[in-house]
Amino acid sequence: MGSAHAGRRSVGFWSIGCVLALVVVAASGFLGSGPAVAVRSAGHWVYNETLGAVVHVNGAAKNADAQAPVPGANPANQVAQDDKHGYVIGRRNGKLIVFGKSSLQVESTLPLGTTEDPVVVESLGATYLVFPSGGRIVRLGTKLAVITSGGGALASPVAVSDGTVWVRRGGSGGERLCRVQRGSDTMSCPVRVPSGHRGTLTVVDDRPAFVDQTVATIALVSPSGLGQSVPMGASVQAVSDGQVAGADAGGRLAVVTQAGSGRSASLVLVDASTVGSRGQAAPPITVSLGSDLFDPPMTAGGAVVLVDRTANKVITYDNHGVRKASVAGPHGGVMHASRGQDGRVYVDGSGGKTTLVVDGDGTVTPVTNDNGQGKGKPGAPGTTPPAATNGPGTTPTEPPVSGGTPAVPLPSPP
Template identity: 35%
Template sequence: MRPIPFRPRRLTELLRRRGRSEATLAAVVAGCVALMSVVVLTGAGSPDNGVKFTQSGHWVYNSVVGRIFHLDGATGKVDADTEVKTASPGAQVVQTDKQGYVLSRSRIDQFGKSDLTVLDPVQPPATNEQPVGLEAAGAAFAVYQQAGRVVRFGDKETIAFPGGPLGDPIVTSDGTLWVHRVGEGDLCRLPMTADRMSCPATAPKGHKGALTAVGANAVFVDLTARQVYTLNAGGMDTGPDLGDIDVPDDALVAGNDVDGRLAIVDRTHNKLHLVDISHPDKPEAPISTPLPKGNYDKVASSGDGLALLDRKNSNLITLGRDGKKVDEAKLPSRPVGGREKPEANLYRGDDSRVYVENGIGDRAVVVDRDGETESVDIGTGEDGGKPTTTPKKPENTARPTITPPAKPKTTVPPRTTPPRTTPPRTKPPRKPETPRKTTPPNRPGNEHTPDKPDPGKTKTPPPTRKTTPPTPPKPPAAKPGRPGAPLNVAARIIDGGAVVTWGAAAAHGATITSYKLSWTGGSTTVSGATRSALIPGLKTKTAYYFTIYAVNSAGNGPAVKSNRVELKWNSAESPRELLVKDDGISGRLTLGWMQPTMGDGTFLRYEVSIGSSTAPVRVRSTTTSATISGLTDGKYSTFFVRAITKASDGQEVVGKYTSLSATSVSKEQPTKRVVASRGDGTTYGDNCQHPECAYIQVRIENLTPNTTYSIKPYTSEWGNFNPGYSTKTDAQGQLLVPDQFPCSAVGQLTWVTVQGPEGTYTSNKFFWKSDT
């Protein structure tokens, strides 16, 4: 069914106009629900698809003083506040990189984060319902589960109408929101770059289950069938089952994994199950631990820890990644203005910490990644700022408190690093009393000896005897754990392939040695310090996902799948034989090259950048040469040249680059050149077949005459794949090597080095192509 397009501006005005009858709004919404359409919330804001930074901390609304306070999760301190009198008790505050939004039952107040100015309110798409707020990747969401409506805040503000009721929503690390339409079973997604929600997968109708996020991947846990499914833009893939554990249909599932495991809370039997889904072929045995008795109805993961909340009784417990209790707290609240007291609640922030608020917002608990907690007063005149608009309360007024447990009752779970073993204290020897004057034992007339002390007298230890404390035992060596999941895995199209980027995975006690990437048709391994990889040679009009996991001495971490990417058009190949065409003018040089194959598009221009392939364009040219000025003589820079073409649909397609390291000189001289290019096609053995296989042609100009040079070929994945070839230049320092290095490294960067008595020269670098 094709969705009907709406006019974003007209609907925006309708949603923002206050005082409009509810019947009018309901009529518009009803038409949208059936069509699963999404409309833009505001006409303001530019569609910025760049990298979003994680928002730190959490905003808390204190309904007693009518102010919002920013709580820094790292320090446990309040560092900013402003007045918002129009929100209601129990309101949640979410934030994007630029603004904050106070979510009340029938109102959305917004404020600027830079100046804390309260802006015009946003009319919510549903009334008399407290939405669920979520944050990730610089975006924020308000999900109205009963009404079945979603608001996304940020640079691309959007309203979506999936239709309710909805299960608990989740948002992955790349900012993709997923919701479960409980009645129909549809599993729907709203990526950061999309203005429209789609439902690529459907759970079995009538089955109960829940969504959870594992890095940038979404997972659906079918509690009825006891099956796990991995979700993506193309549908759902069957994963492992839940193993040999008893899980009821009404179990709670945390919205994020705990160290690569699903966290499932059996509320009937007060049990926690941690189920491994990072190794579908050989999953580890589930971890099942008993929980303290409680009516737990909210659960959230901070990555390595877990927070469980009994909202009715305001009881909080936190657990480590092994399921054992770390801490507990009580969050008592009180009625506000004679009304029923709001319940405590917990939220996972964009910084992966869990923030637990009592009902009126004057106390909060910060749950760090490992489950450790810190209680904070919010707007009480202590560490939580000063209530400038509220008179001082009488001392006998009951104030909500967070009561930490007595230290002896706190059970600390074992950590990756074991606690330091403290040796038993040895009491120092008592100071001897002044001995009475006695006759030495070897004198005549002595009435006692040291072996027969007088009754009632204290035996004095010999002064030469010292008490030596026992040597403390060495603490046991820390047992490292497998690494965590790579963070923020993302892929984008570039240079006829894709670039995959990610954030570091948690090491868990052992240095990460490598990251392994795989995709349909290939795989690669990069070092543990690497945060991106170029995947060349992808097929056109084929969808790709990239899976990555970290490796350390303890094993492999959980795998995370990237977003979907696709090459819609064949881009231009690398410009051929890039070289310095002329020099001798201070601060300037001219590059020249040969025209490449233009792929599916028509030629528009060449672009030259300096420093990296993604640096801003320095020079544009419609010919096969470009002059670059403003250089420093003798300082080498890397120049990147690529062709830009226009596809049949009008889209500009960025071609593959070729690069060269060069410098300007002030004195004209013969330019020393080492130029590599794809030569004649050939067949060499079983692994180098036409049309992929050809010789790397090497052309040398103006090096030392009659001198032997050693030439070695390289590619970006194979490194130095050929032992090399040595030969001598002619009387003019020239040399052509056309047929020594057969190569079939399609999609890889290719180059050669030439080593002689004066040093090593590196040729231009270009992407190897198939001769088709």
Template identity: 40%
Template structure:
């Protein structure tokens, strides 16, 4: 009890007494949505405790993804944002697609990737929608916040850098090959499941392929991070652990028959979930089974994800349980019942936090048979006893902790603007004296805000000058310790380039190419020109001049987009406004036709007979430079005649053949190609000439 009281006093004095402070919400962990309670719960992966709860509207099966300051409850028809420190609902929006989003929690994110629709949304204020011209594979992210998206159908690998507003798809992938991405250390690798090779992703393409040592199917699934340097590839009911350095044969792990989700890696162990039996299995990098756990039963399929804290979280679909897989493979089951509240939790058993401790109710005892009572002899009357004063209440009531200066604000951050900066922070513990305000200070000035403020914009700063802001809380006792922001440098707004002008596209149907021409933008913005990004039907190209020729399938109409890319003062590339046009698809081929007419009179064969003339025949749209056979027919009994001649390079041939004098008879011609196809001309009645 003495140790507990001392700890409580120390916690109160240092500002750590609030068990649900904003600091907790900014630390790594995992959020889960409980549909029955219509609430999100925060699970601290390091302790296995539920330490926060917020009421947020949603539906069964909704996912929760977190960014630096906000969390997002994501469903097929609504995305609801809530503050991680305030635990208040901040607004809702409509998803970019009705399909289930694949979420990636990383620096600058989170990102929602709609793989079939080819759409990427970076959640934030404001959110940014990025559209790719076709579906994408499963993304991965590196520690610097770069999102990598494979587009194997288009033969391109795209990346979205932190704070970029559009993907850059400049790394080519083998066209027609299937594969997936993973991250080893902080190096992105592409596993080509068509030719079973492993490639390091380099700046201008893929590195030299290394043999995987296995025959992977196109349905193989990769863990997005390595397992102690090995790549985990799940193919059917088997996990292959591929060594990326030594070239040794992969370690094979045979799984029990089942329907598996995963694999997901902590960096030391890999985990999979059998959705048919709700069983969690974990293995180390040597392929040895670390643990096996039966998950609590819930409706729907459990979800297995990896958090930014390198732990694995397995959620029930209804949000009633979470199983945490620690980095070393240890398992912790966390039931989601009432969870944390917005306010500090009361002492165990209820009561006033500043009042005397109240004992927790004891569990009901079963009605066990009692031993027979033994009759006691009558008690002898004792003389009255003078008892000491009842000090039990005094012993139970610890002295009240006096108010002190407030604790430090949580999560102080700054965002630069044009000669301004916006400083944001989470609430500070008041340490038993109501807050009267927050003091924001920097080199050259300070400003005091009200007690409810969580952000302030500082004007009058000097562009190009580096600033660090310190925020301290103030209460009736004094000013508390300050927390400093990240350094920021205000700057004039950066302007991207305007759209290129006079965009035109010409299709070469014989060579399957599209040549794109354009004029420079009227305004190149405030950046340094880097190149033009050209997109023809999803195939990316770059150019420093004003034209580009792209090889692409030209059978259908294609969208052509050209943007000017410039470099901002921070060295990041910025995509300008797009210019867009469309190409014409390949025109449909015309059907072969045969046209017969009565030609010039002749003295050959039927000379001297009335109506003796040649048959004039024209054949169009036949295969070029091909020998075709003409055969004449008539209603005159036993008449037939034939001749063969080649078509020209355009598939055309005409003849004046078959001298004929059958006045009044009906005449027609058939043309036969080498493959046996037969085409019939029109029918005419032969005249007298």
């Protein structure tokens, strides 16, 4: 019962977001180049090198519906957004170009004070840049708010729907789990990680959770500390070596292990629906991925999204471990995946000419970023889905219920 409830709730968040986005589009009647502000709060922005502009990808309509010229940007720049503005992050010059989502004009250029690559966290009411080695968080806006960690390096930031951001902080006093509440300019670090243990943060059913990779357990996180730890069911080696998704997929938490000596890469789907309850977790589901190299897993609704670096593909699975789609990525360069506030995953090709949009059911749609001319067709499902296993040599006997951060140690503080 708890498993089914968690799955419906998690996937339901994505479905509600899609309905709201469609209602806003219908009410606004917008199909031209001047975007309505409410519509722009969803979707995704990407810099298109050919156009010399940032382009808005409408995830619901599966097309590019607006663009804004941005002089001085380059293909290496990542684009973030909040409710009113978009931000082009200058990875080479340490500057932030701010443009209005209603005006489609550049409004200002702000110094970031670093050329370190940040992790972008878009949450309710605010968007943050997390600088891991620098140990600081910048809240974006027409004026930047700098939030310091107190000297420790940062890792595995996640956000929940109330706008709270959680992050791991290192330091001489041991690892702590810290939070920045919506609208706050300060960071508190109330939760201590057990001494000698390492792990990563994730989100389960819209609640922050800590995956202890030393002992393969997971526990909910609150300002008062870690909740009861629950065994993940997967081997300690798989969890310790794996890359953990930043959120569950309908109650299943995805862990990807890379190929090594005598072993293939694998996708392990752990039943996280019983975290915080006394329910019995279902056995993990394991899918063999072969010898290719994969990015950390991400999630969209009840789907798991994998970027295959070796084959240059985007592959999706449902939370039963069944492959839903396998779509070739844009030729040349490195793909970059991010999860939008609408719950979809957006995978940009190098140069920003094409974006693959992943919906909560695992459907992948290529969108040509040419301001409304390139609506794509859904990617075809894989012809030979790899077998999912539930224990040794068996298929799942009951439906599993139910996005990521790499499982890496914290960087050394500067």
